Amino acid sequence: MKNKPTPELGRAVMRSLIQERSPLGPLKVMAAHIGRFFQIPLPGFRPYVVFGPEAARKVLVTEKHKLLWRNHDPVTDLLRRGVLVTDGEEHEQLRGLMEPSLHPAVLHGYAKMIVAQTDRVTAAWGNGQIVDLLIEARKIALLIILEALFSVDAWDDLPRIWKPILKAIEYVSPGAWILWRRIPRPGYAKYLKALDDYLYGIIQERRKRKEGKQDLLQHLIDAGLSDDVIRDQMLTMLIAGHDTSTALLAWVFVLLGQHPAVHAQLVSEIDTLDKSPLLDQVIKEALRLYPPIHIGNRIAAEELDFGGGNCIPAGERMFYSIYLTQRDPAIWEAADEFRPERFTRGRKTPPMSYIPFGGGPRACIGAAFGQAEARLVLSRLLQGFTFEPLDMDKIHAHMGATLEPRPAVRMKATRRTLP
Numbered sequence: 001m002k003n004k005p006t007p008e009l010g011r012a013v014m015r016s017l018i019q020e021r022s023p024l025g026p027l028k029v030m031a032a033h034i035g036r037f038f039q040i041p042l043p044g045f046r047p048y049v050v051f052g053p054e055a056a057r058k059v060l061v062t063e064k065h066k067l068l069w070r071n072h073d074p075v076t077d078l079l080r081r082g083v084l085v086t087d088g089e090e091h092e093q094l095r096g097l098m099e100p101s102l103h104p105a106v107l108h109g110y111a112k113m114i115v116a117q118t119d120r121v122t123a124a125w126g127n128g129q130i131v132d133l134l135i136e137a138r139k140i141a142l143l144i145i146l147e148a149l150f151s152v153d154a155w156d157d158l159p160r161i162w163k164p165i166l167k168a169i170e171y172v173s174p175g176a177w178i179l180w181r182r183i184p185r186p187g188y189a190k191y192l193k194a195l196d197d198y199l200y201g202i203i204q205e206r207r208k209r210k211e212g213k214q215d216l217l218q219h220l221i222d223a224g225l226s227d228d229v230i231r232d233q234m235l236t237m238l239i240a241g242h243d244t245s246t247a248l249l250a251w252v253f254v255l256l257g258q259h260p261a262v263h264a265q266l267v268s269e270i271d272t273l274d275k276s277p278l279l280d281q282v283i284k285e286a287l288r289l290y291p292p293i294h295i296g297n298r299i300a301a302e303e304l305d306f307g308g309g310n311c312i313p314a315g316e317r318m319f320y321s322i323y324l325t326q327r328d329p330a331i332w333e334a335a336d337e338f339r340p341e342r343f344t345r346g347r348k349t350p351p352m353s354y355i356p357f358g359g360g361p362r363a364c365i366g367a368a369f370g371q372a373e374a375r376l377v378l379s380r381l382l383q384g385f386t387f388e389p390l391d392m393d394k395i396h397a398h399m400g401a402t403l404e405p406r407p408a409v410r411m412k413a414t415r416r417t418l419p
Contacts, residue, residue, distance in 0.1 A: 009033050021396045023174070024294075024323060024403075031324050037310040047317040050306060051324035053331070053352040058306070059296065059320045060352070060360035067298040067318070069362075074185075075172040075297075078192070081229055082236030083365070094233060095365060097223050101149060101216035104368040110148050114376045117143040120155065122384060125413050130390065133409040137249035140377055141242040148369070149216040149237055150202055161198055167191035168239055173400040199234050203227050239401065241366050244292040247402040248374050251290040252282060254405045255338050257389030262340060270382050281340035283374050287356035289338060292402040294323040296358065322355055323403070388412040 009030070016025030027049065030038050036052040050059065059067060068087050070076055076085045083094040100106075121139045125131055139158065142165070146154040154161070171188050202217070204227075212218050216237065220230045256263040262282065269276035297319055304312045312318050329335045331353045333342070357364035364370070381387075390410040398406035 023399055024397055027321065027324060028327070031321075036324075037306050037308075047319050048312045049319045049321055049324075050312075051321040052328060053325065053350045055306060055320055056322075056325060056352040056355055056359060058304070059298070059318075060355070060358060060362070063304060064360060064362070066300060066302040066304055068301050069298065071297065071299050071317070073172075073297070074177060078168060078172055079236050079239075080232045082232040084236050084240060091362075095362075097219055097225075098216060098233065098237075098365060101219060102366050102369050107369060107372045110144075110369075110372075111376060113147055114144055114373055115380050117147065118377050118380045119384075122381070122413075125385075127415050129413055130410055131413050133253045133387075133411055134246070134250040134405060135408075137253075137377075137409075138242065138246040141245040141249070141373075142238075144245070144373060145238060145241045149241070150234065151213045151215050151217065152202055157198070161195065164191040164195040164198070165239070165242075168195055168235075169243060169401045172239075195235070196231065199231050199238075200227060202234070203230055237366070241370075243400075243402045243404075244364075244366075245370050245373055247290070247292040247404040248283070248286060248370065249377060250405050250409050251286045252374070252378060253387065253389075253409050253411065254392065254395055255282070255286055255289070257387070257392045257409075257411065259338055262338075263387075267382050270379050276379070277344075278340060279375060279378060281343040283371065283378070284343045284354075285338060285340040288326045288332075288354060289336075290397060290403050290405075291322045291326060291356040292404075293356075293358070293364070294321070294399070294403040296320045296322065322358075325352075326354060326356070328353070384416060385413045386416055388414070 012029045012033070013026040016029045019025060030040075030049070031051065036055060037048070037050050039046055039048050069091070070085050070087055079085050081090070081094075083091060083098060086094060118140050120143065121136055125136075142158065142161075143154055146152040146157075167188055168191070171185075171192065177185065203221075206212050206217055206221060217230070217234065220233055225233075256266065262278075266276065266278050266282060269278050297317070300312045300314050300316050300318055303314050304318070306312070326332070327335045331349055333339075352359060357367035357370075388411060390412065391408070394407065395405045395409065398404050
């Protein structure tokens with residue numbers, strides 16, 4: 001591997017970690033210094049990192065059979081046999097059962113519900129109240145995913161499941177367990193059990209009714225799956241489905257707060273057009289700059305050759321970085337800048353250079369749903385409220401289960417009176 005780490009690089013990595021308050025800074029520094037293939041030099045944790053369109057195509061399409069999604073990390077402990085952490089025929093069977101509930105053809109049936117749940121959350125806002133849109137977006141996303149996939153009205157359940165869900169997200173997020181795999185992790189068991197009890201209760205209630213709405217839950221029951229396997233798919237979709245939407249919605253508001261001219265133009269378009277082209281561009285640019293699932297974690301089942309003497313041996317951990325690919329200055333002009341206009345019709349980038357939902361046969365199962373949800377929620381919020389941003393300069397990217405803005409997305413929300 002060429003351009004190995006040097007003391008100078010080590011100092012640059014530490015500076016970037018302090019400045020950006022996130023491992024994303026050091027990854028960018030290493031990528032700029034070494035290139036699209038490098039190894040993280042930490043004691044006991046030396047994964048290979050690859051990025052760029054060629055690597056993405058290899059990882060997601062041409063040599064996907066050489067990589068395993070299942071590993072020994074907390075995400076596998078939590079999701080057990082969930083579709084996200086299974087391989088081969090098991091994955092294909094589960095995905096085949098789940099895809100019909102999220103097919104683009106059925107998305108229009110969710111529109112009224114998505115708007116209604118958005119209104120439900122905002123009805124509790126006082127006029128001129130300062131709200132944290134990271135928290136409020138999570139409420140909206142949770143209500144939507146539970147009703148869309150499991151036909152559950154979770155409004156009264158939010159106080160009961162809120163902390164268990166946050167603890168589940170924290171459980172699978174990067175932490176000290178990466179370096180010390182056997183470190184005790186107290187403080188999770190009762191919350192994870194509470195979340196399990198909630199999901200098993202939903203399953204049992206549906207079985208008692210014998211039949212129900214033809215949602216994802218009913219498809220899994222009709223397929224003859226056990227309660228345990230159904231729970232695994234429900235928890236997978238609950239965590240992955242709502243947390244990615246939460247991050248996307250929150251980052252859009254961060255970027256609009258930091259770019260008032262774009263914010264004003266977007267509100268004008270939403271007020272006057274049936275479909276705002278700028279809204280789609282803003283969503284795409286938010287996904288480019290801050291892809292919720294910013295990195296893919298795999299285990300090499302066979303050796304992978306990335307050319308130039310760069311190989312990943314069988315059994316080693318590999319990360320493919322969506323974040324670095326989508327901020328690669330060799331591909332993207334002004335790669336770190338917010339420029340929604342780069343997604344105007346006719347502009348092209350190399351295939352596999354924009355992959356916020358992954359790619360290939362294991363691309364995100366809820367990609368179309370998530371984008372449709374974001375358009376509806378954002379339109380409704382911007383039509384109903386004027387948002388005045390606060391403390392935007394304090395926000396940084398936090399690597400949790402998804403890439404989210406921390407410490408908060410604070411905005412003063414004032415109800416609009418439309419003519």
